[in-house]
Structures are given as C-alpha cells and as structure tokens.
Amino acid sequence: xxxxxxxxxxxxxxxxxxxxxxxxxxxxxxxxxxxxxxxxxxxxxxxxxxxxxxxxxxxxxxxxxxxxxxxxxxxxxxxxxxxxxxxxxxxxxxxxxxxxxxxxxxxxxxxxxxxxxxxxxxxxxxxxxxxxxxxxxxxxxxxxxxxxxxxxxxxxxxxxxxxxxxxxxxxxxxxxxxxxxxxxxxxxxxxxxxxxxxxxxxxxxxxxxxxxxxxxxxxxxxxxxxxxxxxxxxxxxxxxxxxxxxxxxxxxxxxxxxxxxxxxxxxxxxxxxxxxxxxxxxxxxxxxxxxxxxxx
Ligand code: FAD
Numbered sequence: 001x002x003x004x005x006x007x008x009x010x011x012x013x014x015x016x017x018x019x020x021x022x023x024x025x026x027x028x029x030x031x032x033x034x035x036x037x038x039x040x041x042x043x044x045x046x047x048x049x050x051x052x053x054x055x056x057x058x059x060x061x062x063x064x065x066x067x068x069x070x071x072x073x074x075x076x077x078x079x080x081x082x083x084x085x086x087x088x089x090x091x092x093x094x095x096x097x098x099x100x101x102x103x104x105x106x107x108x109x110x111x112x113x114x115x116x117x118x119x120x121x122x123x124x125x126x127x128x129x130x131x132x133x134x135x136x137x138x139x140x141x142x143x144x145x146x147x148x149x150x151x152x153x154x155x156x157x158x159x160x161x162x163x164x165x166x167x168x169x170x171x172x173x174x175x176x177x178x179x180x181x182x183x184x185x186x187x188x189x190x191x192x193x194x195x196x197x198x199x200x201x202x203x204x205x206x207x208x209x210x211x212x213x214x215x216x217x218x219x220x221x222x223x224x225x226x227x228x229x230x231x232x233x234x235x236x237x238x239x240x241x242x243x244x245x246x247x248x249x250x251x252x253x254x255x256x257x258x259x260x261x262x263x264x265x266x267x268x269x270x271x272x273x274x275x276x277x278x279x280x281x282x283x284x285x286x287x288x289x290x291x292x293x294x295x296x
C-alpha cells in the first residue's frame with residue numbers, strides 16, 4: 001500500500017478501558033552484511049506485529065550492492081510491503097532512474113528520498129538536496145515518497161527555522177510523509193511538529209523511535225547528529241553501562257513511556273529503528289499495543 005493511503009486510515013481500538021487510535025507501525029532495518037538467515041528470522045518475528053511496511057536503508061553514495069536482493073525477498077518471500085530508502089549524494093540521474101525502475105519492478109510502492117551524506121572521495125552527483133531528488137521521483141514514477149525531518153535540526157543547518165524551510169521544499173516537491181530522526185525528548189518532537197505546521201506543512205509527521213541498547217550506541221549517535229538525551233536517562237545509561245540486560249530493560253522501559261505519550265498525542269505512526277533485532281521493539285510493542293494480531 002502507498003504511504004499516503006496508509007496514514008489516512010484511522011484504526012480506532014477498543015481493547016482498553018477507553019477508545020484509542022492505534023498508530024501505524026513501521027520497522028526500519030539495514031541490509032545484513034552476513035548471517036542473512038538471522039536477519040530474515042528477526043524480520044519474521046517482527047512480522048507478527050503487522051507492520052504497514054519494512055523500511056530498508058540505502059548505503060551512502062550508491063554503495064548498495066545487496067539491497068535490491070533484500071528488498072525482493074522482503075516483498076516476495078516474506079510478503080511484507082516496503083519503503084525503500086534512496087540517497088542521491090554521489091549518484092547520477094541515470095543511476096537513480098535505473099534503480100527506481102528496479103524497485104518498481106519488484107513491487108515496491110514507497111521510497112524514502114534522502115540526500116545522504118556527501119562522499120569525500122567522489123563527485124557530489126546530479127542532485128544537491130533531497131528536494132531535487134523528490135521532484136525527480138515524482139516526475140518519473142508513481143512511487144509514494146517519504147522525506148526525513150529533524151526535530152532538533154539537521155546537523156549541517158545552524159538554524160531550526162531554516163531547516164524547516166528546507167523541509168517545506170521537500171513537501172512542495174511532493175513528499176507525502178515525514179519520518180523523523182530518532183529523539184529521546186518528546187517535548188522537542190511536539191514543539192517541532194508545531195513549528196512544521198506553522199510553516200504550512202500538512203503531511204503526517206512520523207516519530208522515529210530507537211530503543212537504547214548500549215552506552216556506546218548513544219555516544220555514537222549523539223556525536224553524529226543533533227539528538228539530546230535527557231539527564232535522567234543519561235544517568236541511568238551510565239549506571240547500567242556494564243550490565244547489558246539491565247541496559248536492554250532500561251531502553252525498553254524508556255521507549256514504552258515515550259511511545260505511550262506519543263500515542264496519547266495521537267501521532268499517525270511510530271517508526272522503529274530496530275537495528276535488525278526484534279527483541280527490544282517487540283517488547284515495546286507488547287507493552288503498548290497488547291498481544292500481536294490483536295488477539296487479546
Ligand atoms: P536534505 O533534505 O537535502 O538536507 C540536507 C541539509 O541541507 C540540511 O541541513 C538542510 O537544511 C539543507 N538544505 C536542504 N535544502 C536546501 C536548500 N535548497 N538550500 C540550502 N540548504 C538546504 N542516510 C543514508 O545514507 N541512508 C539511509 O538509508 C538513511 N536513512 C535515513 C532515514 C531517516 C528517517 C532519517 C531521518 C535519516 C536517514 N539518513 C540515511 C540520513 C540522511 O541521509 C542524512 O541525515 C543526510 O545528511 C541528510 O539527508 P536529507 O535527505 O535530510 O537531506
């Protein structure tokens with residue numbers, strides 16, 4: 001199903017003491033480097049949670065050898081819908097058009113159109129910004145298009161308002177949905193949504209959720225992107241840094257509260273950065289949604 005239609009349907013549930021709107025669930029994974037059996041096994045576990053689609057990342061500068069095969073298997077063997085990521089930095093118009101043709105052939109209906117990180121070792125490519133890629137995809141294909149949003153601003157952009165003005169160029173070019181970078185502070189997300197709406201952007205804004213799994217993971221992502229970690233969470237990460245099972249539990253418990261607040265605010269969807277592992281995401285969903293397949 002196409003992104004636009006996916007978020008238009010309201011799934012009202014009655015399995016609690018009150019009515020609530022169940023958000024659309026989607027899972028992000030990256031092409032496995034090895035042990036593909038393990039990868040498809042994890043996807044099969046995630047499938048029980050009936051995601052609207054699996055979103056598969058794309059290597060920087062077209063370094064993406066295995067992704068078409070992985071997309072094919074997810075679509076045709078696991079029978080799950082897709083959002084294929086595509087980055088344009090370092091790529092030519094011709095290469096992008098060829099790849100778009102391939103993903104349409106294998107049955108993908110959705111693409112997350114990104115600039116990607118600019119490669120140091122090759123030419124910048126034919127598209128400067130994601131907005132140019134989005135316009136190109138809309139001209140050449142029938143794909144539904146997602147774009148990236150940054151609740152605390154993109155790392156290269158010193159001013160959140162300028163970043164949101166650039167986000168508007170992506171929706172003006174035809175982006176149907178915005179998927180955010182992961183964040184740990186819901187207030188930052190809520191005020192971002194308000195600013196985005198004030199800028200005249202009306203498409204769904206889907207929060208990105210990544211459960212904490214280790215101190216190293218948090219140090220890495222906060223060094224690469226503008227993502228603040230609330231002090232209380234940082235203290236607990238420090239406390240459990242040498243205890244993997246307590247750290248996993250902390251990540252799950254924190255994300256459950258975070259997701260619950262987002263659901264209460266009636267977000268249209270929750271997009272999970274799974275890191276190719278089902279366990280934490282499944283535990284979070286068991287807590288916030290009840291048993292898979294609505295069997296409670
Ligand atoms: P753009 O929207 O082009 O923005 C890049 C920068 O340029 C921003 O600072 C923006 O403010 C500025 N800008 C935009 N337009 C203009 C303009 N017209 N004039 C001046 N400045 C402008 N990376 C991967 O390599 N593979 C992936 O699969 C991948 N998946 C992602 C999924 C999500 C949900 C998110 C949030 C990010 C993902 N990324 C991925 C990371 C992304 O590629 C990087 O954050 C990249 O640096 C920016 O991509 P963008 O599409 O947001 O770029």
